[in-house]
Every structure is written in C-alpha cells, then in structure tokens.
Amino acid sequence: MNASANNAGDLPIVDGATRLYGIIGDPIAQVKSPEILTARIRAARRNALLLPMHVKPDLFDVTVRGLKALANLDGIVITVPYKPTIVPYVDRLLPTGERVGAINAMRREPDGEWVGDMFDGKGMLRALQEQGADPKGLRVMLLGAGGAGSAIADAVADAGASSLTIFDVDKAKADALAKRVAKFHPGCKAGAGEPTAEGVDILINATPIGMAEGDPVPMKLGKLDPKFVVADVIVKPGPTPFLLQAQASGCRIVGGRAMIGGQVSELLRFFGIER
Amino acid sequence: MNASANNAGDLPIVDGATRLYGIIGDPIAQVKSPEILTARIRAARRNALLLPMHVKPDLFDVTVRGLKALANLDGIVITVPYKPTIVPYVDRLLPTGERVGAINAMRREPDGEWVGDMFDGKGMLRALQEQGADPKGLRVMLLGAGGAGSAIADAVADAGASSLTIFDVDKAKADALAKRVAKFHPGCKAGAGEPTAEGVDILINATPIGMAEGDPVPMKLGKLDPKFVVADVIVKPGPTPFLLQAQASGCRIVGGRAMIGGQVSELLRFFGIER
Numbered sequence: 001m002n003a004s005a006n007n008a009g010d011l012p013i014v015d016g017a018t019r020l021y022g023i024i025g026d027p028i029a030q031v032k033s034p035e036i037l038t039a040r041i042r043a044a045r046r047n048a049l050l051l052p053m054h055v056k057p058d059l060f061d062v063t064v065r066g067l068k069a070l071a072n073l074d075g076i077v078i079t080v081p082y083k084p085t086i087v088p089y090v091d092r093l094l095p096t097g098e099r100v101g102a103i104n105a106m107r108r109e110p111d112g113e114w115v116g117d118m119f120d121g122k123g124m125l126r127a128l129q130e131q132g133a134d135p136k137g138l139r140v141m142l143l144g145a146g147g148a149g150s151a152i153a154d155a156v157a158d159a160g161a162s163s164l165t166i167f168d169v170d171k172a173k174a175d176a177l178a179k180r181v182a183k184f185h186p187g188c189k190a191g192a193g194e195p196t197a198e199g200v201d202i203l204i205n206a207t208p209i210g211m212a213e214g215d216p217v218p219m220k221l222g223k224l225d226p227k228f229v230v231a232d233v234i235v236k237p238g239p240t241p242f243l244l245q246a247q248a249s250g251c252r253i254v255g256g257r258a259m260i261g262g263q264v265s266e267l268l269r270f271f272g273i274e275r
Numbered sequence: 276m277n278a279s280a281n282n283a284g285d286l287p288i289v290d291g292a293t294r295l296y297g298i299i300g301d302p303i304a305q306v307k308s309p310e311i312l313t314a315r316i317r318a319a320r321r322n323a324l325l326l327p328m329h330v331k332p333d334l335f336d337v338t339v340r341g342l343k344a345l346a347n348l349d350g351i352v353i354t355v356p357y358k359p360t361i362v363p364y365v366d367r368l369l370p371t372g373e374r375v376g377a378i379n380a381m382r383r384e385p386d387g388e389w390v391g392d393m394f395d396g397k398g399m400l401r402a403l404q405e406q407g408a409d410p411k412g413l414r415v416m417l418l419g420a421g422g423a424g425s426a427i428a429d430a431v432a433d434a435g436a437s438s439l440t441i442f443d444v445d446k447a448k449a450d451a452l453a454k455r456v457a458k459f460h461p462g463c464k465a466g467a468g469e470p471t472a473e474g475v476d477i478l479i480n481a482t483p484i485g486m487a488e489g490d491p492v493p494m495k496l497g498k499l500d501p502k503f504v505v506a507d508v509i510v511k512p513g514p515t516p517f518l519l520q521a522q523a524s525g526c527r528i529v530g531g532r533a534m535i536g537g538q539v540s541e542l543l544r545f546f547g548i549e550r
Contacts, residue, residue: 016307030291031291051295066340070330
C-alpha cells in the first residue's frame with residue numbers, strides 16, 4: 001500500500017487529540033491491519049490510528065491491563081495467539097464471541113465496560129456472499145477446527161448452512177467443534193468427517209496448510225462441478241495452489257484477502273467508525 | 276502544522292513494523308509533541324510515531340507498567356503531572372534526572388533496562404545559547420521553583436552561571452531548590468530572593484503566569500539595558516506580554532516555543548533518532 005492510500009488530505013498524522021486503536025499479537029511486524037484499517041479510519045475523517053502493539057506472552061497480563069487502562073485507547077484487535085487468551089479480560093462477550101469462545105476485537109463502551117466479539121467467521125461469510133455463495137441451505141465441508149475454523153464454523157452455521165462436515169487431523173478437535181456448532185445451531189447438521197468434495201457445495205480450508213512456500217494442498221481436488229465454491233483462509237497476494245486447482249474446474253474461489261476485506265468492514269462498524 | 280509537514284514521501288503512516296513512542300500526561304489533548312516529534316521522526320526516515328497516551332492519575336501504576344511491557348514501544352515522553360511521579364519506574368537515572376528529581380523522557384535500552392533523563396532545562400539552555408545568551412559566567416534571576424523552574428535552575432547552573440537567584444511565592448520551595456543547586460553546582464552562587472532585574476543578566480519566567488488570557492506579567496519590567504536577556508517558559512504562538520515588555524527595551528527574548536524547539540533535538544538524540 002502506498003502512502004497516499006492512508007493519507008486523508010489535510011488531516012495531520014497524529015496530534016494530541018488522536019484516538020488510539022491497537023492490534024495485539026506475537027509476532028506483530030507481519031500484520032496488515034495497521035495499514036488497512038488506518039487508511040479506512042482516515043477515509044472516514046476520524047483522528048485515530050490503528051497501531052501494531054507487540055505483546056509478549058510472558059508479559060500478556062500486565063500489558064493488556066495497561067492498554068485497557070490507557071484513556072485514549074478505544075479498541076483492540078486481537079490476533080494470534082491471543083484470541084482465546086483475551087476472553088477473561090472483557091467485561092461482556094457479544095453472542096458470536098460467546099459461542100466461539102474466542103474474540104478478535106474488543107472496544108470500550110461509554111460506561112467504561114470492555115465488550116468483545118469475534119469477526120473472523122463473519123469476514124469469510126461476507127466474502128462468500130460477495131461471490132454469490134451464501135451458505136444458507138448449502139452443505140459445507142470445513143478443513144481445520146482451530147481458531148479460524150471455529151469462527152468460520154459458527155458463521156456458516158449461523159447463516160443457515162444445512163450441513164457442516166468438519167475435518168481436522170486431531171479428530172477429537174473436529175468432534176468437539178461439531179458438538180459446539182450442533183448445540184448453538186440445531187438447524188445445521190454438524191459432524192466430524194473425512195475431507196471430501198462429494199455431497200458438498202462449499203469447501204473451506206481453515207488449516208494453515210499453504211502458508212509456507214512449498215506446502216502441499218490441504219486436500220486433493222479432482223474435477224469439480226463449476227457450481228462448487230472453494231475458499232481458503234491463507235492470506236497471499238494471489239490465489240493459493242489449492243484455489244488455483246479449483247479455479248481450473250471453473251469454480252468460484254474466495255481467498256484470505258477477500259475474507260480480511262469482509263472483516264475490515266465488520267470491525268470498523270464494531271468500533272463505531274463506519275456504519 | 277499542516278499534513279505535509281509530518282509526511283515523509285512514500286513512508287506509510289503506520290504498518291505492522293512501526294515502532295511506538297508515547298507522551299503520557301493528564302490531560303493530553305493539548306500536547307504538541309505528537310505532531311512536532313512525529314514530523315522529525317519521519318524526516319529522519321524512521322518507521323515510528325510519537326503518540327498521545329492519556330494516563331489517568333488513579334490508573335497511573337497499571338498503565339505505566341503496561342506501556343513499559345509493550346515490546347514495540349521504545350520510549351516515553353512525560354508531561355504534567357507525572358515528571359516526578361514516574362521516577363521510581365525507571366531502572367536508571369541519567370545525571371540531570373538524578374539532580375532534578377524528575378524526568379521528562381525514558382527509553383528502553385537494548386538490555387531491556389529503562390533509563391530516564393530530564394530535558395526541560397536543556398531545552399531552555401539551548402534556546403538561550405541560540406540567542407547568544409550562554410549563561411556561562413552570567414547572573415540569572417529565575418521566577419518559579421516548580422517543575423520547569425527546577426529543571427532550568429539545574430541547566431543554567433550546570434552551564435556555568437555565576438549566580439542564580441530564585442523567587443517563588445512559596446519561599447520554602449525557592450530555598451529548597453537553591454540548596455539543591457548549591458549542592459550539585461558549588462561554582463554557582465545560588466539563593467532565594469525577591470524578583471529583580473538589578474544585578475542580573477538573564478531573567479527567566481518559569482511560573483505559569485501568562486498561560487491564561489488576561490494574566491498579569493509575572494514581574495514588572497521597567498526600562499532595561501538592551502544587553503539584558505528575558506526568557507519565558509509559557510508556550511504561545513507569539514511573545515507573551517512579559518516578553519513584549521522586554522522587547523520594548525531592545526532586549527533579546529526567548530519564548531516557550533524556542534525552549535521546546537531546543538528540547539526536541541535533545542529528545543530525539545536521547546531516543547537515538549537524530550545524532
């Protein structure tokens with residue numbers, strides 16, 4: 001991103017009245033949110049910045065308590081590995097955060113309470129919908145029952161997916177997530193199962209496979225029906241090898257960047273910066 | 276200050292690798308350091324920002340401990356009312372901070388230690404020197420023995436002033452400061468006394484008188500020798516009424532803005548951003 005994209009005309013970069021937002025994680029230097037969200041905040045003509053905030057695991061408690069006490073800090077975005085860890089530090093969870101058991105955003109309310117919610121799944125949902133692939137009434141196969149997988153499972157079930165099959169190399173983890181989804185979304189037939197494109201409308205990779213150069217694909221894709229939709233949480237400049245295979249069959253694809261794009265709007269609405 | 280002044284070409288405003296500096300105080304919205312120092316940091320092509328950080332008195336301990344633990348925060352500037360309060364939170368004081376008993380800057384050393392120092396007096400000293408008024412061998416009259424006064428007293432004595440007369444409405448405060456100066460700078464004849472321009476070369480106002488619209492002058496100035504130098508810590512866009520009186524006699528004047536300008540260079544050197 002170039003500088004002009006996060007400049008907003010005559011707004012100074014920072015002054016004494018600037019309000020702060022932070023993204024906490026470990027490591028932090030690789031995160032894209034500071035550039036992306038700050039550009040949108042400035043486009044909305046708000047004197048605020050979203051800053052990288054490197055929180056070390058052994059200093060997590062003291063750092064988070066200090067950030068919450070900082071009077072001109074209005075919100076925190078949470079990334080790896082703190083999305084479940086931070087939950088006890090909010091005063092109130094919104095329903096998605098409550099169901100997923102992890103949050104990626106918290107804000108200070110006018111009464112001083114901190115409220116948390118989880119938008120990882122909503123970002124993927126929004127990106128799917130933008131591809132004309134609303135999960136409502138559709139059958140979803142999800143690879144990976146970790147943090148991203150848990151959030152996406154909740155979001156697609158909440159959006160009305162008719163069934164959700166979850167695969168994880170750790171079968172107990174897939175089972176536990178399926179039970180959790182079934183409990184909160186009785187209309188969605190949720191269960192653990194092997195990776196397959198058979199009897200499925202939407203296939204989502206929520207494993208980290210594809211993040212490292214030279215990774216295999218998370219699942220072999222043969223010839224697919226072009227109505228099939230394939231999504232991948234991996235954030236790369238272009239489509240992952242997994243998505244390229246799906247694209248070769250003429251399927252619609254949704255990448256990690258689209259998921260992040262979908263989430264940015266949700267986050268900015270949560271922070272009261274966009275409507 | 277307009278936006279272009281704190282822009283540096285193609286540097287993004289913020290990204291994941293941005294290093295943070297903060298200025299803590301209460302209130303905070305009025306501080307000018309974020310704009311001024313961030314412009315200089317960017318001019319030095321450093322991916323860093325100096326941010327306002329509003330620390331509430333009742334949450335001082337938890338907030339400061341959190342900020343010190345934040346791994347990508349490299350330095351803190353301290354303003355009213357925390358310059359003396361913060362002293363126990365550094366691991367090591369540099370000599371000026373030690374002598375003054377208050378600091379306005381602290382930085383994290385490579386070994387993780389926090390080191391603090393006081394630059395308020397050095398800023399005034401530098402501004403005086405830029406007006407050709409090096410206090411070395413000169414007689415100084417100082418009005419005000421509070422935070423700013425203490426720092427300035429140390430700086431002019433350290434620079435070799437031959438005498439320093441200190442006035443404060445609280446006589447005990449003036450006495451205590453004079454004793455402190457005499458202890459650390461035996462070459463400077465320091466004592467408490469009434470405000471006067473007689474037998475003085477440099478007159479410095481370090482009281483808050485002049486900050487509010489309609490304030491009286493801190494001391495009546497009659498006709499002065501044009502060799503006389505008058506300085507004022509009050510930060511205003513133009514000269515204060517006190518300085519205007521001195522200017523009418525053809526004296527050199529040094530305002531709060533010049534003092535801040537002198538201090539900015541000292542702070543940026545302390546933070547390793549400028550040489």
